[in-house]
Amino acid sequence: MAIAIGIEAVTREFGPVRAVDDVTLSIGAGEFFTLLGSSGCGKSTLLKLIGGFDQPTAGRITFDGRDMAGIPANRRPVNTVFQGLGLFPHMSVAKNVGYGLSLRGLSGKALAVKVEDALDLVELSGFGPRDVNLLSGGQRQRVALARALVMEPGILLLDEPLTGLDERLRQQMRDEFARLHKRTGATFILVTHNQDEALSLSDRMAVMHQGRLQQIDRPALFFDQPANAFVARFVGIDIQLKHQGVTGHGDAAYALICGQKVPVRIGGPAAPSQTVVALRPDRLFLQSQDEIPLQEHAGRMMLTMVESRFRGLHHDVTLAFADGQTVVVTQAADRPVPEPGQTVAVTIAAGGAMLIPTADP
Amino acid sequence: MMRGEGTLSRALIWTITCLGLAVIYAPPLYLLGVSFNPALQPALPHVADVTLKWYLALAGEKQLIAALEQSLLIAAATAFAATLLSLMAALAYVELHARRAAWFLTVLLPMFVPGVIQGLALSAVFQRAGVKAGLLTVIGGHLLWALPFAFIVILTSFGVVRRSYLMAAADLGANRWQQFRDVTLPLIRPGLVSAFIFSFLLSLNEFTRAFYLAGRQNTLPVVLFGKMNSGASPTIYAMSGAIFLLSVFCVGLVLANVLLKRRQPA
The missing domain is CATH 2.40.50.140 (Nucleic acid-binding proteins)
Structure with missing residues (x-):
């Protein structure tokens, strides 16, 4: 089930630097939300805080109203497609996709069926036994997506997932995200520096700069009423x-x-x-x-x-x-x-x- | 003209290569030859005289056999402990951030202490503490010797464990132990194997520390050295020859394995 996210006055400091500076934001269940900003603006840090890979210096993050403080990444109902993908190089495609479920105790036929379904979803049917190191960029991208989606997460985090792909693949994967968002109904949060991706996919988006949210709106309103010069x-x-x-x-x-x-x-x-x-x-x-x-x-x-x-x-x-x-x-x-x-x-x-x-x- | 130069440099390279190989392999091969000589004086045998009598005599050399057993036991224990400890040291290194360099140097330091000094120091300390010299004291000394090497080997193998793999595993629900078991361990396994072999050989070879720290039962290098000085029977050449042949056999086995694996995917 999709999960609503509440971010309340969250700050993350690294020494003297405020990577995330007093951010308040609520993201609806099932929404496709995009954090848009140039590199170093704090958008990835904010994503890590939601995923549980990092703890805020101040403020609260809630999932469906429940405070997530102290709950580590492995116990949050969140799955992530990382910027570098992080596919396990020593596992086959099927092992990669099935890893999370096998930790939940699934095995044998039940696991194989779920894995094959997830691979179908990203149009990689029959790729199970392949070596992940020998796949193309787009295929690796899809494996990472399948690995996250097979967990049926309430929230899917996408950290610059299209960086490093050529333009044609970008278009293709972008359509894929939109389709999967409809199919799964999960809350999607995309982090990107590419405004085309943000505009074409998001229900709402936020532009971030120096750790602060500059504007949170539907994409069209960024053109009708930009909050400021930046x-x-x-x-x-x-x-x-x-x-x-x-x-x-x-x-x-x-x-x-x-x-x-x-x-x-x-x-x-x-x-x-x-x-x-x-x-x-x-x-x-x-x-x-x-x-x-x-x-x-x-x-x-x-x-x-x-x-x-x-x-x-x-x-x-x-x-x-x-x-x-x-x-x-x-x-x-x-x-x-x-x-x-x-x-x-x-x-x-x-x-x-x-x-x-x-x-x- | 160009071709002439090419042939010349190729001949030169081959000459240097063969010379280098000869320098490396001639002494042990000479020893191997000597071990087949029936005479008591070390020299290469005539083809007609080649004999296995010293190898057969080895079985009767209780002292050498006991030393070999002791050495193998110490080497195995040292390799096991060094691999385990340096794995933990490497894990600590990965987790430490700002103080990495200090930790790295701390673990490496014993490598720079000369064996003579370390052996003497350890033996003095053990004596003072009332620990009897024996198997454990030699293992302790050898552990200090092998640990830095094993640490470096394992640390190098950690290069393939990217942070994103561990984050992805955590993201999929793995706790710290599961991340280690399912991601880190399989990826660094070649490093662990190398570290084990390396420590094993370092211990097997070690003379100085063992000389100070061994109790009643000496290790093989110490015994061989002693026999060499007392002008003992040529069985020591047979022992050296046997170890050399075994090493060649092991390396050959690994090589064959690698070649087979390479041929399979093609």
């Missing part, structure tokens, strides 16, 4: 502009960027001096010269063309404000690209510009 940059909203002030409020708020009024949506109550204007790249459009008069207009920025870079299906067009801040707009490959130095207009579709705090509050 989160926005992490999900690919790279254009973040300094402004000279904000006028108006609600739907009629404008930020002043280098003398131009840009309509913005105000996300939070942060003081204007500690905010930046984030521009969603999918809501910026380069206007062709002939259709518009070259004058300032709300929802439109007048910028100077700097350079253009060919990207295959599109061009990345870099444009600059008078003070040097740049904006990159994508332009379809078959559309014309302005000459450097030319003044061009960029329109911002509704919700394309957001006023967000510079760092976490």
